[in-house]
Amino acid sequence: LSLSSHFLPLSLQAKMSRPVQARRLEGVDKNIWVEFVKLATTYSKVNLGQGFPDFPPPDFLKEAFLRALSGENHMLHQYTRGFGHPPLVKILAQFFGKLLGQDLDPMTNVMVTVGAYQALFCCFQAFVDEGDEVIIIEPFFDCYEPMVKMAGGTPVFVPLRPKAPKGGKLMSSADWQLDPAELASKFSKRTKAIVLNSPNNPLGKVFSRGELELIADLCVKHDVLCISDEVYEWLVYDGKEHVRIASLQGMWDRTVTIGSAGKTFSATGWKVGWIVGPTRLMQHLHTVHQNSVYHCATVAQEAVAQGFQRELELYGKPNSYFIQLPKELQQKRDLLVQSLDAAGMKPIVPEGTYFLVADISEFKSDVPDVPNSDEPYDSRFAKWMVKNKGLAAIPLSAFYCGAHKNNYSHFIRFCFAKEEATLKAANDILQKWKREKTSS
Numbered sequence: 499l500s501l502s503s504h505f506l507p508l509s510l511q512a513k514m515s516r517p518v519q520a521r522r523l524e525g526v527d528k529n530i531w532v533e534f535v536k537l538a539t540t541y542s543k544v545n546l547g548q549g550f551p552d553f554p555p556p557d558f559l560k561e562a563f564l565r566a567l568s569g570e571n572h573m574l575h576q577y578t579r580g581f582g583h584p585p586l587v588k589i590l591a592q593f594f595g596k597l598l599g600q601d602l603d604p605m606t607n608v609m610v611t612v613g614a615y616q617a618l619f620c621c622f623q624a625f626v627d628e629g630d631e632v633i634i635i636e637p638f639f640d641c642y643e644p645m646v647k648m649a650g651g652t653p654v655f656v657p658l659r660p661k662a663p664k665g666g667k668l669m670s671s672a673d674w675q676l677d678p679a680e681l682a683s684k685f686s687k688r689t690k691a692i693v694l695n696s697p698n699n700p701l702g703k704v705f706s707r708g709e710l711e712l713i714a715d716l717c718v719k720h721d722v723l724c725i726s727d728e729v730y731e732w733l734v735y736d737g738k739e740h741v742r743i744a745s746l747q748g749m750w751d752r753t754v755t756i757g758s759a760g761k762t763f764s765a766t767g768w769k770v771g772w773i774v775g776p777t778r779l780m781q782h783l784h785t786v787h788q789n790s791v792y793h794c795a796t797v798a799q800e801a802v803a804q805g806f807q808r809e810l811e812l813y814g815k816p817n818s819y820f821i822q823l824p825k826e827l828q829q830k831r832d833l834l835v836q837s838l839d840a841a842g843m844k845p846i847v848p849e850g851t852y853f854l855v856a857d858i859s860e861f862k863s864d865v866p867d868v869p870n871s872d873e874p875y876d877s878r879f880a881k882w883m884v885k886n887k888g889l890a891a892i893p894l895s896a897f898y899c900g901a902h903k904n905n906y907s908h909f910i911r912f913c914f915a916k917e918e919a920t921l922k923a924a925n926d927i928l929q930k931w932k933r934e935k936t937s938s
């Protein structure tokens with residue numbers, strides 16, 4: 499305080515002048531979604547930006563929620579068990595125990611979270627210390643980087659490298675691969691964990707068993723944890739197999755697997771997620787959870803439990819939602835692939851998820867490059883597109899670290915988990931745009 503401020507009234511002196519922001523927030527204040535969600539809300543006629551379905555969840559799930567809400571058990575309106583509503587952790591243990599070949603204890607091997615997002619946050623807080631390195635495969639779901647940094651860790655990035663497809667075929671997400679030597683070079687004594695996301699957002703890549711074995715071998719060799727984000731586990735196309743890395747040799751004991759009812763049952767707004775893993779890892783996730791969120795919404799957990807109960811009974815049968823949803827989404831994927839290909843915005847055909855990345859190189863004449871701009875080209879392109887064409891998408895560079903953004907700045911990501919009418923409206927915009935380009 500300066501001398502003169504002694505004479506100020508206390509209410510004026512109370513204005514804070516020292517920094518209020520904790521150091522852990524430095525460099526993580528920007529968030530792509532805040533800006534692009536606002537742009538989409540303001541300008542878009544067709545929103546294929548953020549990843550959520552514009553069709554309803556299945557009737558059996560909505561009915562389960564209504565029963566939980568208005569049924570006789572009024573205790574469903576109160577707190578339930580902090581680490582997960584008992585019926586939900588029980589059915590998740592049964593379901594994932596079967597898939598992972600493990601005998602799971604619902605009370606210790608499963609924890610319910612506020613969406614997969616909080617599951618990720620718990621993992622980084624529980625496992626990453628100052629100075630620890632965490633390997634992240636690019637392109638990556640953007641929150642991994644700030645979450646590692648907030649825990650005091652250092653993200654180490656390794657890109658999937660695209661190979662041109664042969665014979666004029668469309669590129670597939672399978673053409674984006676890790677270079678085994680490059681991946682191996684990222685592991686060191688400081689490596690604490692690797693984040694795996696298969697099926698991958700934003701590319702839609704489904705890692706093959708061979709690729710996962712390569713990662714698993716390195717984890718075992720260097721005694722590294724694996725945080726496996728499998729929220730799109732059911733959204734796999736063309737008969738591809740989703741392999742769970744926790745089921746590979748030597749991996750159960752060092753892997754936590756994350757899931758989301760939002761993606762599983764097309765109900766992203768419910769924000770029910772979970773983590774499955776060995777007790778020695780789960781106990782530390784419990785510590786973070788009990789000292790932060792503590793508790794998730796009971797009614798939504800009850801409804802998701804009933805959804806899984808149904809799916810357990812129908813497992814592998816044609817009317818299982820986990821069979822029907824990918825079938826429907828594959829058709830939607832194909833619609834969008836056709837639209838983009840016809841318009842000249844070359845799609846990379848995804849093997850999974852509800853995202854599709856497309857190459858915007860042919861459209862550069864409409865949105866000229868600004869040399870030496872800080873903003874990657876695809877970001878400016880996506881902003882121009884939503885403002886001028888009413889079509890919202892997300893720039894691919896948002897899924898790369900700062901140093902690599904400009905290497906991958908001629909792609910944008912579309913979400914195709916949309917009603918046919920929405921995809922047709924996107925097609926109309928794209929074909930009109932192409933006609934305008936060819937006539938000008």
Ligand code: PMP
Pocket residue numbers: 549612613614615616639695699727729757758759760761766769770771
């Ligand atoms: N991981 C990935 C790869 C995602 O794409 C998302 C959602 N976009 C999440 C986690 C977060 O899922 P939730 O909505 O269940 O929090």
